[in-house]
Amino acid sequence: MRIQAFVTSARLNLATMETVILHSCCAPCSAAVLEWMLAHDIRPVVFYFNPNIFPQAEYEKRKNELTAHCQKLGVEVVDGDWDHNVWLDAVKGLENEPERGRRCTVCFSVRLRAAAKLAHDRGITRFTTTLASSRWKNLDQVNAAGREAAAQYDNVQYWDKNWRKDGLQDRRNALLKFYGFYNQTWCGCEFSYRDAQKRAAEIASRISAQSNKTSI
Numbered sequence: 001m002r003i004q005a006f007v008t009s010a011r012l013n014l015a016t017m018e019t020v021i022l023h024s025c026c027a028p029c030s031a032a033v034l035e036w037m038l039a040h041d042i043r044p045v046v047f048y049f050n051p052n053i054f055p056q057a058e059y060e061k062r063k064n065e066l067t068a069h070c071q072k073l074g075v076e077v078v079d080g081d082w083d084h085n086v087w088l089d090a091v092k093g094l095e096n097e098p099e100r101g102r103r104c105t106v107c108f109s110v111r112l113r114a115a116a117k118l119a120h121d122r123g124i125t126r127f128t129t130t131l132a133s134s135r136w137k138n139l140d141q142v143n144a145a146g147r148e149a150a151a152q153y154d155n156v157q158y159w160d161k162n163w164r165k166d167g168l169q170d171r172r173n174a175l176l177k178f179y180g181f182y183n184q185t186w187c188g189c190e191f192s193y194r195d196a197q198k199r200a201a202e203i204a205s206r207i208s209a210q211s212n213k214t215s216i
């Protein structure tokens with residue numbers, strides 16, 4: 001796919017655009033969404049609130065990459081707190097749930113409740129999330145958490161646009177390569193890291209068993 005010049009907010013009339021809170025998890029999941037918003041008269045305010053990410057060095061790495069990307073676009077970033085212990089308390093008892101299970105429901109809820117609160121505090125009507133752009137996530141689960149978060153406030157709506165449609169999935173992959181974003185190998189928390197390591201070990205052991213068979 002040919003990469004066109006990226007739309008930057010410097011060329012846009014920000015005063016006439018609708019402002020939307022975009023909860024963002026990382027640069028790879030955000031780039032195509034940001035591009036789409038800026039091209040459709042929407043002014044995103046990026047909210048980086050992901051206390052689930054562990055360890056802190058990984059959290060900073062993802063945050064810094066996203067922040068640098070937004071700075072290039074002239075997009076505001078609101079830096080949420082990294083309070084991993086509060087997040088751990090929220091998912092207590094769910095440590096051994098599989099990805100897309102009950103732990104992820106709570107995790108989405110923690111993050112999207114904060115996004116809804118930011119929208120409310122700033123008088124911004126709509127918020128959405130890049131969690132909905134990742135094919136690794138259950139879209140219904142993300143949207144349910146978004147709606148539940150919005151229901152806390154009378155003046156806030158969750159925007160449940162499917163950020164994988166309208167060519168955005170391909171665009172996401174193209175921009176990931178174009179910008180050379182850091183390619184994370186686990187969702188975020190230590191439990192997803194543990195499970196990713198386990199999957200990698202199982203694949204390595206299957207490949208090794210297969211090559212031993214073919215060499216006999």
Ligand code: SF4
Nearest residue numbers: 104107187188189192
């Ligand atoms: S696997 Fe991902 S979505 Fe699920 S709890 Fe961990 S960080 Fe959150």
